[in-house]
Amino acid sequence: MSERPLLNRRLAGMGTTIFAEMSALATATGSINLGQGFPDTDGPTEVREAAVRALREGRGNQYPPGPGVPELRAAIAEHQQRFYGLAYDPDTEVLVTAGATEAIAAALLALLEPGDEVIALEPFYDSYAACIAMAGAVRVPLTLRRPSFRPDLDELRALVTPRTRLLLLNSPHNPTGLVLSPAELGAIAELAVERDLLVVTDEVYEHLVFSGGHHPIADLPGMRGRTVSISSAGKTFSFTGWKVGWVTGTPELVAAVRTAKQYLTYVSAGPFQYAVAEALRLPDSYFTDFRADLARKRDLLADGLEAAGFGVFRPEGTYFITTDITPLGEKDGIEFCRRLPERCGVVAIPNAVFYDDTEAGRSLVRFTFCKQDSVLEEAVTRLRRL
Numbered sequence: 001m002s003e004r005p006l007l008n009r010r011l012a013g014m015g016t017t018i019f020a021e022m023s024a025l026a027t028a029t030g031s032i033n034l035g036q037g038f039p040d041t042d043g044p045t046e047v048r049e050a051a052v053r054a055l056r057e058g059r060g061n062q063y064p065p066g067p068g069v070p071e072l073r074a075a076i077a078e079h080q081q082r083f084y085g086l087a088y089d090p091d092t093e094v095l096v097t098a099g100a101t102e103a104i105a106a107a108l109l110a111l112l113e114p115g116d117e118v119i120a121l122e123p124f125y126d127s128y129a130a131c132i133a134m135a136g137a138v139r140v141p142l143t144l145r146r147p148s149f150r151p152d153l154d155e156l157r158a159l160v161t162p163r164t165r166l167l168l169l170n171s172p173h174n175p176t177g178l179v180l181s182p183a184e185l186g187a188i189a190e191l192a193v194e195r196d197l198l199v200v201t202d203e204v205y206e207h208l209v210f211s212g213g214h215h216p217i218a219d220l221p222g223m224r225g226r227t228v229s230i231s232s233a234g235k236t237f238s239f240t241g242w243k244v245g246w247v248t249g250t251p252e253l254v255a256a257v258r259t260a261k262q263y264l265t266y267v268s269a270g271p272f273q274y275a276v277a278e279a280l281r282l283p284d285s286y287f288t289d290f291r292a293d294l295a296r297k298r299d300l301l302a303d304g305l306e307a308a309g310f311g312v313f314r315p316e317g318t319y320f321i322t323t324d325i326t327p328l329g330e331k332d333g334i335e336f337c338r339r340l341p342e343r344c345g346v347v348a349i350p351n352a353v354f355y356d357d358t359e360a361g362r363s364l365v366r367f368t369f370c371k372q373d374s375v376l377e378e379a380v381t382r383l384r385r386l
Contacts, residue, residue, distance in 0.1 A: 105127070345382045
């Protein structure tokens with residue numbers, strides 16, 4: 001064979017993810033895994049039973065419709081109207097995807113040309129960088145800096161060039177827990193309209209905002225026609241393995257994303273789509289109780305991390321806590337996380353892997369709190385050994 005690398009240059013350096021490495025460490029050492037963000041209990045029983053019922057009744061066992069089953073598309077449209085007053089036509093303005101990850105990939109592949117610039121909030125979830133690279137575009141980070149992790153809107157404006165095509169937003173933001181304020185969203189929207197930019201917004205933690213509520217940027221003046229809104233069922237209903245996500249937007253935007261999406265998975269999760277349709281119609285009490293429970297878990301873990309000596313940035317949303325290991329006499333989060341399982345039997349994720357500017361996140365480490373109370377309490381006990 002030739003000496004040419006097998007992996008194309010766009011994906012160079014994007015090998016095994018840090019999540020796979022840390023999860024393998026957790027298994028090898030019997031550690032508590034507070035690295036990867038998945039719950040350790042299933043979601044509502046009635047939603048799980050809805051999936052079983054769909055399987056038994058033969059609904060979705062063969063290829064579902066390309067845009068998603070009508071029942072789910074209608075439920076997504078109802079959800080957007082119910083919580084945000086946003087009206088979408090389920091037939092032309094809603095697309096079901098294999099989780100939010102596929103939605104992001106399809107949106108970026110559909111909307112970007114090689115050489116286009118994409119401004120994304122840094123630190124960014126690792127798939128963002130890979131999807132931008134696969135589209136042949138150029139990522140331009142807007143770095144969120146401690147302690148507040150709020151975006152510098154003047155810096156954002158300065159980053160926009162004639163080559164800028166798209167803003168990639170994530171609020172509530174993983175991993176920092178930032179929730180963009182109405183004022184920040186308004187300023188970003190004004191800039192997008194002024195410079196004629198598209199916006200792709202990842203809102204998978206929309207029901208995990210601990211104060212003030214979630215505000216979709218698509219609802220702001222001039223934004224509906226330029227915004228692809230993305231969310232999923234995994235985080236809200238604790239069925240991350242089902243991989244059911246969705247896109248909402250104008251018919252033109254959704255048609256563009258669907259064009260790319262149909263060549264990725266084509267369709268997926270047939271029976272689970274019917275179950276998620278029922279989940280989205282759960283009473284308000286479910287969403288309120290879910291948020292309150294995670295807020296309590298956040299405080300349990302945050303208090304324990306502070307007691308163990310970490311610098312803690314208490315999140316406004318998501319189910320992740322970013323910490324600073326400098327008060328522990330540590331400097332390098334990657335090395336710290338690789339040694340942590342042997343030191344005290346807990347696994348975390350180094351934030352540096354979410355940065356282009358790795359120095360900005362060098363001493364930051366992320367923990368998740370979407371676990372049972374007993375697991376969090378045991379993790380806190382172990383971390384005190386540090």
